[in-house]
Amino acid sequence: MKYLIIGLGNIGPEYELTRHNIGFLTLDRLVDKEGGSWKSDRLAFKSEVKYKGRMLHLIKPTTYMNLSGKAVNYWMKELNISKENILVLVDDVAIPFGKIRMRAKGSAAGHNGLKNIEALCGGKDYPRLRMGIGDNFPKGRQVDYVLGRFSQQEFDELPSMMDKAIEMIYGFCTIGIAQTMTQFND
Template sequence: MKYLIVGLGNIGPEYELTRHNIGFLTLDRLAEKTGADWTSDRLAFKTEIKHKGRTLHLIKPTTYMNLSGKAVNYWMKELNVSKGNILVLVDDVAIPFGKLRMRAKGSSAGHNGLKNIEALCGGQDYPRLRMGIGDDFPKGRQVDYVLGRFTQNEFDELPIMMDKAIEMIFGFCTIGISQTMTQFND
């Protein structure tokens, strides 16, 4: 069984530790824990890991957030992975910091990365792991907030959140999305 695990984020050092890059950060942690090395490939940084007989293709699109669908669409076709075996890790301001929610499908909720994936991959029916970054920003300052760095308290809590997300990724690939949602969703 093959899976495509997509961490959303923006490339470049100015975005490295920002809330918008939580998908990248989580896949970096997963790669580090499994000893996987990233290579620069078509439209993405890519690596591959094995888990309980499954092959997980991890990608971090190099297209910038708003064009993430280009990389997802390319790798979905290149690897011949069905939409049901794709999991997109995405930051979500509508969820409190540290909370995680996996969904089989859903709207973009205004997230430009998800909007582009929907447009280029044929709709909203693909699994996603929504990673809560909270909404502690003044009205009209959402862009500054998501492109801002984590506070020290958030940064201290981040490993716990990312480790739970990694458990959810493995669950998605082994016990399936329904059981994973039941077991882990906050």
């Protein structure tokens, strides 16, 4: 069994520790824990991790957030992985910071990265791991918030949040989405 795990984010040092890059940060942590490394490949940084007999192909698109679908579509086809076996890690302002929810499908909810994946990969029916970054911003300042760096308190809490997300990724690939949602969703 093989899976495509996509962490959404933006490339470049100015985006590295921003809320919008929580998908990148979580996959970086997973690869570090497994002793792996990243290589630059077509439209993405790519790594592979074996877990309990499953091959996890991890990508961080280099297309920037709003064109993430281009990389996802390419790697789904290149690796011959169906939508049921992909998982997109994404920041979500509608969920309080630290909470994580896995969904089998859903709307983009205004998230441009998810909108582009929907447009290029055939709709909304793909699994996603929504990582709460909260909505502590004034009206009209959402872009500044998601592209802003984590507060010190958030940064301190980030490792445990990412570790839970990694457990959920492993669950998705072993026990399946339904059982993982039951066991882990906040």
